[in-house]
Amino acid sequence: MPVQLEILPLSSNVDMYGEPETSTAYSLAGQVSVTLSSSMSFFERPKAVKIRLQSLSITFEGQSELVEPDAGYVGLRLCEITNELAPSESLELSNEGHEEGKPCTWNFVFDLPIPGWLPASSIYGSDAYGPTGTRYALFATAKFVSVDDGHKRTWSLANLCLPFSSRTKVIQATKHEITVNRFKLPPGPLPSAASLFPVTPYAVKAHVHQHNDTSNDSSRISPDILSKIDVLASVPESLSLDEACVPFTLRLRADGLEEEHQKRLRLTDFYVDVNQLEKYSTSPSEAYSASFPLPPALSQPPVKELRNAHEMKALYEMCLIGPARPFQTTRHTFSIVPSDHSGHYTLANGGLNFVTDDTPEVNARTWLKMDVNIPIEHVQPGVDRDWEAKHGRVKAHRATEVGPLLSVRHEMQVVLACAYDRAEESLEPLTEHLTFVLPLHFVAVPPTLPTPAHSRAPSAASLRCPPSPTPSSSCSSASHAMPPVLPYAVLLPAYSQLFHPNGDRKIDYSVPLPVYTPKGSTPSIETSSTAGSQIEKDLDGDESLETHGAVS
Structure with a gap:
């Protein structure tokens, strides 16, 4: 073809930071190349190509598509941004004088504002007929008219039909x-090397685990005793998708119980599982449509078709696949803990007593502390083929997000096994299970800079959790040091992280101002220490942790 178009963006990725925001935008720049080349022939010399460019447009379009066995095909347009690159008046282009040389190329520069609320690119739903999900692409269209060079035309049937054919030609x-990525930046190096993000403590209200068999209630611990157990659980506020484990800290005490009951009460074992919950919808929720400016119904299929629709759309139009029912939702849950990890932790020596005979006046307000690293399985689409064939959809470890057709959240389920020794040693102890759920937030972290030659490169072992051991009485797993490598984007943060939409600079009020100290005086620093790895001697920690909220 004598006229060709090519899209050449500066980057094929748009990196967004933080939560989706309608007040922010990101730049996608590049150029569209228009190339003219003369046709070569053995019988005559190549002729110059002359066109009058009437229009040259570049379009960025985002779409979400879902193929589900129960819902059929669903297509949604997320955005459509078009810029006209050609001048308002027709522009004449010609390769005259270069007919036999290299093709002549004109580059038209573009810079598109990409909305900052768009969901990240991802693959989900059924991939039996090719992957579906959230996708973005650039499209370019040119309209031009071939200019008559005035030379004498040779006779042909095509020339006879030329006056009746359209002179305006359209090429694409x-x-x-x-690819649209959404990243979250870690705050920087932390005192604890367990995670890239700071730890969030929760004051938990644990519930009694539901039992199907209620005939043997005499072997269970009294609810009055269980209600006096205080539970504090800590997990990172965010977790990178690349992290190999979830650092989990559990603190227990029974400050409201009498000393005699506390000596009989002990924690024997506990179970931890991390689940990914996916919610598929055939249409955006009202809350999502109200929060983000999706195109109106007149700009959605089937009124206005997608430029890059999935091939399943044709079967949907021919009614070979039943139409999707409006507002239909499907939920799926699966564990992201490796299958070879049971998640069950048994404590040595029969468990941990809430109070021991040693210094009971101190133990009465002491927290039992356990630190465990829960391994995570990084599943990618197409790896677990057996699961995908059974459930009819893609299985992957995803970031926590709320999207128009797919929403993903994560949670940690914890079950505590407690035992209460009876006064008669010959009788079996009473048992009961307490359970609670903690929210988790998985995010994508931007890539890191190459390690300088003079710095020490992190080893592969430092990025992975050790095998999950059976906890001893201290329940502390070996800690692994994360490399002190900051993401490259820390050097150039996003505008929305530094300024408000009105242009005012953001102030981090979580960092307290230094305490005022008069001249000539030395500030006093109070320090506290803990004794032993099994029990943390923290008598006042509950006051500072309860302010972070409660999870039930």
Whole structure:
């Protein structure tokens, strides 16, 4: 073809930071190349190509598609941004004088504002007929008219039909796929090397685990005793998708019980599991539509078709697949803990007593502390084929997000096994299970800079959790040091992280101002220490932790 179009963006990725925001935008720049080349022939010399460019447009389009066995095909347009690159008046282009040389190329520069609320690119739903999910692409279209060079035309049947044919021609460039990433930046190096993000403590209200068999209630611990157990659980406020484990800290005490009951009460074992909960919808929720400016119904399929629709759409139009029912939702849950890890931790020596005979006046307000690293399985689409074939959809470890057709959240389920020794040693102890759930937030972290030659490169072992052992009485797993490597984007933070939409600079009020100290005086620093790895001697920690809220 004598006229060709090519899309050449500066980058095929658009990196967004933080939560989706309608007040922010990101730049996607590049150029569209228009190339003219003369046709070569053995019988005559190549002729110059002359066109009058009437229009040259570049379009960025985002879409979400879902293929579900019960819902059929669902297509949704997320955004459509079009810029006209050609001047308002027709522009004449010609390769005259270069007919036999290299093709002549004109580059038209573009810079598109990409909305900052768009969901990240991802693959989900059924991939039996090719992957579906959230995708973005660039499209270019040119309209031009061939200019008559005035030379004498040779006779042909095509020339006879030329007056009756349309002189305006339309050509399109091959689409260019764009990947939208959404990252969260770690705050920086932390005193604890267990995670990239700071730890959030929760004051938990544990519930009695539901039992199907209620005939043997005499072997269970009294609810009055269980209600006096205080539970504090800590997990990172965010977790990178690349992290190999979830640092989990558990603190227990029974300050409201009498000393005699506390000596009989002990924790024997506990169970931890991390689940990913996915919710598929055939249409955006009202809350999502109200929060983000989706195109109106007149700009949605089937009124206005997607430029890069999935091939299942054709079967949907021919009614070979039943139409999707409005507002239909499907939920799926699966564990992201490796299958070879049971998640069950048994404490040595029969468990941990809430109070021991040693210094009972101190133990009465002491927290039992356990630190455990829960391993995470990084499943990618197409790896667990057996699971995908059974459930009819893609299985992958995803970031926590709320999208138009797919929403993902994560939670940690914890079950505590407690025992209460009876006064008669010959009788079996009373048992009961307490359970609670903690929210988790998985995020994508931007790539890191190459390690300088003079710095020590982190080893592979430092990025992975050790095998999950059976906890001893201290229940502390070996800690692993994360490399002190900051993401490259820390050097250049996003505008929305530094300024409000009105242009005012953001102030981090979580960092307290230094305490005022008069001249000539030395500030006093109070320090506290803990004794032993099994029990943390923290008598006042509950006052500072309860302010973070409660989870039930």
